[in-house]
Amino acid sequence: MSKKLTKRTEDYSKWYNELVVKADLAENSAVRGCMVIKPYGYAIWEKMQAQLDKMFKETGHENAYFPLFVPKSLFEAEEKNAEGFAKECAVVTHYRLKTDPDKEGKLMVDPNAKLEEELIVRPTSEAIIWNTYKNWIQSYRDLPILINQWANVVRWEMRTRLFLRTAEFLWQEGHTAHATKDEAVAESLQMQKVYAEFAEDFMAMPVVKGAKTESERFAGALDTYTIEALMQDGKALQAGTSHFLGQNFAEAFDVKYATKEGKQELVWATSWGVSTRLMGGLIMTHSDDAGLVLPPKLAPIQVVFVPIYKNEEQFEAIAKKVTEISNELKAKGVSIKFDKRDTLRPGAKFAEWELKGVPLRIALGARDLENGTLEIARRDTFEKQSVAQEDAVATVVSLLETIQEDLFNKAKNYRDDNTTEVDTFDEFKDIIANKGGFVSAHWDGTAETENKIKELTKATIRCIPLDALEEEGKCVYSGQKSTKRVLFAKAY
Amino acid sequence: MSKKLTKRTEDYSKWYNELVVKADLAENSAVRGCMVIKPYGYAIWEKMQAQLDKMFKETGHENAYFPLFVPKSLFEAEEKNAEGFAKECAVVTHYRLKTDPDKEGKLMVDPNAKLEEELIVRPTSEAIIWNTYKNWIQSYRDLPILINQWANVVRWEMRTRLFLRTAEFLWQEGHTAHATKDEAVAESLQMQKVYAEFAEDFMAMPVVKGAKTESERFAGALDTYTIEALMQDGKALQAGTSHFLGQNFAEAFDVKYATKEGKQELVWATSWGVSTRLMGGLIMTHSDDAGLVLPPKLAPIQVVFVPIYKNEEQFEAIAKKVTEISNELKAKGVSIKFDKRDTLRPGAKFAEWELKGVPLRIALGARDLENGTLEIARRDTFEKQSVAQEDAVATVVSLLETIQEDLFNKAKNYRDDNTTEVDTFDEFKDIIANKGGFVSAHWDGTAETENKIKELTKATIRCIPLDALEEEGKCVYSGQKSTKRVLFAKAY
Numbered sequence: 001m002s003k004k005l006t007k008r009t010e011d012y013s014k015w016y017n018e019l020v021v022k023a024d025l026a027e028n029s030a031v032r033g034c035m036v037i038k039p040y041g042y043a044i045w046e047k048m049q050a051q052l053d054k055m056f057k058e059t060g061h062e063n064a065y066f067p068l069f070v071p072k073s074l075f076e077a078e079e080k081n082a083e084g085f086a087k088e089c090a091v092v093t094h095y096r097l098k099t100d101p102d103k104e105g106k107l108m109v110d111p112n113a114k115l116e117e118e119l120i121v122r123p124t125s126e127a128i129i130w131n132t133y134k135n136w137i138q139s140y141r142d143l144p145i146l147i148n149q150w151a152n153v154v155r156w157e158m159r160t161r162l163f164l165r166t167a168e169f170l171w172q173e174g175h176t177a178h179a180t181k182d183e184a185v186a187e188s189l190q191m192q193k194v195y196a197e198f199a200e201d202f203m204a205m206p207v208v209k210g211a212k213t214e215s216e217r218f219a220g221a222l223d224t225y226t227i228e229a230l231m232q233d234g235k236a237l238q239a240g241t242s243h244f245l246g247q248n249f250a251e252a253f254d255v256k257y258a259t260k261e262g263k264q265e266l267v268w269a270t271s272w273g274v275s276t277r278l279m280g281g282l283i284m285t286h287s288d289d290a291g292l293v294l295p296p297k298l299a300p301i302q303v304v305f306v307p308i309y310k311n312e313e314q315f316e317a318i319a320k321k322v323t324e325i326s327n328e329l330k331a332k333g334v335s336i337k338f339d340k341r342d343t344l345r346p347g348a349k350f351a352e353w354e355l356k357g358v359p360l361r362i363a364l365g366a367r368d369l370e371n372g373t374l375e376i377a378r379r380d381t382f383e384k385q386s387v388a389q390e391d392a393v394a395t396v397v398s399l400l401e402t403i404q405e406d407l408f409n410k411a412k413n414y415r416d417d418n419t420t421e422v423d424t425f426d427e428f429k430d431i432i433a434n435k436g437g438f439v440s441a442h443w444d445g446t447a448e449t450e451n452k453i454k455e456l457t458k459a460t461i462r463c464i465p466l467d468a469l470e471e472e473g474k475c476v477y478s479g480q481k482s483t484k485r486v487l488f489a490k491a492y
Numbered sequence: 493m494s495k496k497l498t499k500r501t502e503d504y505s506k507w508y509n510e511l512v513v514k515a516d517l518a519e520n521s522a523v524r525g526c527m528v529i530k531p532y533g534y535a536i537w538e539k540m541q542a543q544l545d546k547m548f549k550e551t552g553h554e555n556a557y558f559p560l561f562v563p564k565s566l567f568e569a570e571e572k573n574a575e576g577f578a579k580e581c582a583v584v585t586h587y588r589l590k591t592d593p594d595k596e597g598k599l600m601v602d603p604n605a606k607l608e609e610e611l612i613v614r615p616t617s618e619a620i621i622w623n624t625y626k627n628w629i630q631s632y633r634d635l636p637i638l639i640n641q642w643a644n645v646v647r648w649e650m651r652t653r654l655f656l657r658t659a660e661f662l663w664q665e666g667h668t669a670h671a672t673k674d675e676a677v678a679e680s681l682q683m684q685k686v687y688a689e690f691a692e693d694f695m696a697m698p699v700v701k702g703a704k705t706e707s708e709r710f711a712g713a714l715d716t717y718t719i720e721a722l723m724q725d726g727k728a729l730q731a732g733t734s735h736f737l738g739q740n741f742a743e744a745f746d747v748k749y750a751t752k753e754g755k756q757e758l759v760w761a762t763s764w765g766v767s768t769r770l771m772g773g774l775i776m777t778h779s780d781d782a783g784l785v786l787p788p789k790l791a792p793i794q795v796v797f798v799p800i801y802k803n804e805e806q807f808e809a810i811a812k813k814v815t816e817i818s819n820e821l822k823a824k825g826v827s828i829k830f831d832k833r834d835t836l837r838p839g840a841k842f843a844e845w846e847l848k849g850v851p852l853r854i855a856l857g858a859r860d861l862e863n864g865t866l867e868i869a870r871r872d873t874f875e876k877q878s879v880a881q882e883d884a885v886a887t888v889v890s891l892l893e894t895i896q897e898d899l900f901n902k903a904k905n906y907r908d909d910n911t912t913e914v915d916t917f918d919e920f921k922d923i924i925a926n927k928g929g930f931v932s933a934h935w936d937g938t939a940e941t942e943n944k945i946k947e948l949t950k951a952t953i954r955c956i957p958l959d960a961l962e963e964e965g966k967c968v969y970s971g972q973k974s975t976k977r978v979l980f981a982k983a984y
């Protein structure tokens with residue numbers, strides 16, 4: 001298999017798929033639409049998980065685990081939610097296989113093992129969780145409930161792409177219960193903020209915080225808060241959402257609490273989630289034609305050492321020095337790989353670690369040993385510098401910080417350069433068709449206009465930015481009065 | 493709900509179920525046989541996961557993720573494995589629901605959305621993983637593959653019990669591929685050793701390492717290595733298994749590698765797993781009539797502070813002291829809870845934290861403040877001691893270590909006291925029926941005898957201990973020649 005990738009300018013989508021497979025992140029499986037997350041890809045996901053989990057716990061949440069299956073009667077209890085997910089859910093109807101009498105060595109579904117009630121493989125867990133919360137909540141003293149779950153979910157999507165849209169994916173889903181509306185709204189906004197901080201400070205991926213329009217909301221939510229990122233091809237990616245669910249689920253599952261005054265009130269809900277889709281966002285924010293580019297904070301390997309030697313003796317001397325420097329770096333929390341393979345030439349190793357996005361590569365050869373130097377190469381800029389060995393640790397530590405910042409700034413500049421304010425629909429169409437990116441435009445607030453624009457341009461309203469200024473304006477499509485700009489884009 | 497538990501001597505099984513629910517570990521869900529793992533229970537599981545994951549990584553394994561579903565054609569490829577799991581697997585047959593035309597607001601399976609091939613919800617992942625490994629393995633350079641997966645699996649068990657046997661459970665499953673038989677056998681033994689170390693050093697649960705007899709092996713394995721623990725009611729618990737799978741899966745999925753010499757050889761396999769069942773083992777090894785007893789290394793809360801005060805002023809002074817000592821303990825890695833609730837009396841708090849198994853409770857009252865003392869109570873022995881505040885940190889740290897050791901020793905003594913060597917079948921039946929525990933006896937090596945004994949006594953061969961001595965003997969049932977004693981017990 002050639003390690004070379006299709007160029008992004010040639011075919012962005014092909015480049016993406018090739019990168020995901022060749023950098024050992026994930027691959028398609030024998031199950032339609034389901035992926036295998038390979039060890040290197042999973043190691044990145046584990047770093048994301050660990051940081052998110054920490055942030056959830058710091059904001060007072062605990063983890064728990066709820067069943068994979070949702071009985072049909074619970075699934076359909078909250079009407080909008082059920083309607084939103086019914087079209088794409090995997091259904092378990094039987095609980096046993098038996099030997100097929102007509103085909104030797106084959107199994108068939110045992111018709112005598114039909115379930116009385118079908119089980120839906122969870123596409124999201126509001127139903128099963130609120131049915132559980134019902135028993136946990138009696139009085140105001142039982143609130144708030146602040147729970148998160150790390151789990152797999154299944155949505156039977158027809159068109160799938162590795163990480164971005166798969167039938168099964170991994171995610172976390174927070175489900176909280178509150179005594180008051182204000183508290184629930186504050187919780188959903190807080191989690192949007194946590195997601196934005198994670199995206200920007202760890203993924204180095206700038207995001208816009210906003211609210212979804214009614215037609216783009218989560219099924220069953222009164223408000224969906226989103227973080228939206230811009231990919232290198234000018235398409236937007238919804239990277240995380242936090243929903244204010246009002247009392248819809250409390251009503252559907254009859255979850256009430258006794259107030260201090262002894263009154264019975266319905267409970268207020270939120271839910272919020274990010275998924276392995278973030279992996280797609282990470283890849284498409286930073287990577288280039290040579291492969292993956294990883295922000296140091298999420299790189300499973302931050303520094304790779306490649307020895308350059310002609311004989312065993314040289315190798316031994318280099319290995320000794322590498323071990324010495326590695327130990328110092330490890331003590332500072334830097335993760336290291338020493339690529340000792342004798343089956344590959346240094347050039348091939350360089351290409352492989354570039355493909356895999358390791359932020360820093362350190363080459364050490366015989367001449368370096370003589371001169372007391374080594375060569376540090378940045379993955380993001382390909383810049384190389386020769387550094388005195390005694391300065392290696394300090395240089396690495398500082399470069400890792402620099403790269404983290406530079407990646408964010410580069411992505412932010414790209415995002416800003418590709419966010420265009422427009423005031424006419426001709427300009428709107430032109431930008432969406434030719435430049436791409438976010439288009440900031442006035443909208444009259446109707447679903448009708450929103451749908452019409454989508455139909456004509458394939459652009460959707462990504463969000464109503466939380467920090468949108470109040471300004472007098474006219475809807476870019478209908479000419480009706482508007483007081484705020486919203487962000488449009490084509491999206492993943 | 494009364495917090496008091498049924499006594500173990502009254503009804504062990506009832507005691508167990510009550511404890512699991514009342515200590516907030518888990519509860520039954522709306523889905524038959526599936527449990528909800530509550531935050532406190534999940535926090536213990538997370539501690540187990542973190543430690544096991546560390547041990548897997550230290551032994552060279554990486555994590556990855558494979559699909560939840562196994563297409564029927566892959567599922568049935570390895571015959572013994574398929575046969576072993578066919579009787580209890582959940583089957584997805586459809587991928588969409590639609591509005592039921594006959595029942596308003598209800599959904600029904602959409603008959604037009606029938607899958608061409610049924611999908612089995614994984615009961616274990618050998619099939620899907622070996623179908624993937626096929627593409628990953630070409631040459632000896634691709635071996636070994638050392639992968640672990642943390643996942644949920646489903647086995648449609650008819651009789652379920654929280655943690656011990658549930659339709660869905662959480663587990664880890666290692667799946668490794670090797671060039672040689674020796675390497676694969678060594679791997680499976682190594683992982684058995686890792687499990688035993690985890691059980692003994694972290695769960696404080698002594699285990700016997702052994703091999704399963706043919707009839708007790710994992711479906712598709714050539715050898716199953718097990719760790720077996722003894723619960724307080726004299727029944728054994730299989731706590732973890734590691735399988736040498738030979739070339740069965742390589743053959744079924746045609747997974748071959750080119751040797752250095754260019755020959756094509758079938759790959760050798762192992763798989764190994766432990767699950768949330770360990771939670772059941774943990775509970776039944778240490779807990780008592782007052783509730784859960786946790787070994788400090790797995791306790792989410794190691795020390796709980798309960799203030800005893802009559803007025804706000806006293807509370808403030810106590811809180812100040814608690815914060816001071818807490819900070820010192822936290823710096824030493826001890827996890828703390830300060831129970832400030834003003835809705836409960838100290839006695840009620842004591843009972844609650846006893847129920848939840850917090851290893852140490854520290855009470856601090858107004859008189860303690862005057863005297864510069866505090867009272868430390870051990871959960872495992874109920875021993876209390878008054879300690880000078882300046883000695884609190886050192887005492888706590890040392891007591892946590894002591895408790896960890898004491899729990900192991902107590903459980904080991906119990907296990908040893910309840911392991912009986914017997915040489916006649918009358919004695920065998922008597923011990924199994926009246927005393928319980930492990931029975932060490934000679935066995936003639938035939939499945940026939942094994943089945944007969946099971947039929948007559950409900951005892952099964954838990955394992956052939958790895959350290960069993962060679963000795964001349966006669967089968968306890970058939971009188972045939974035997975060279976080794978094996979361990980029998982009734983089991984969970």
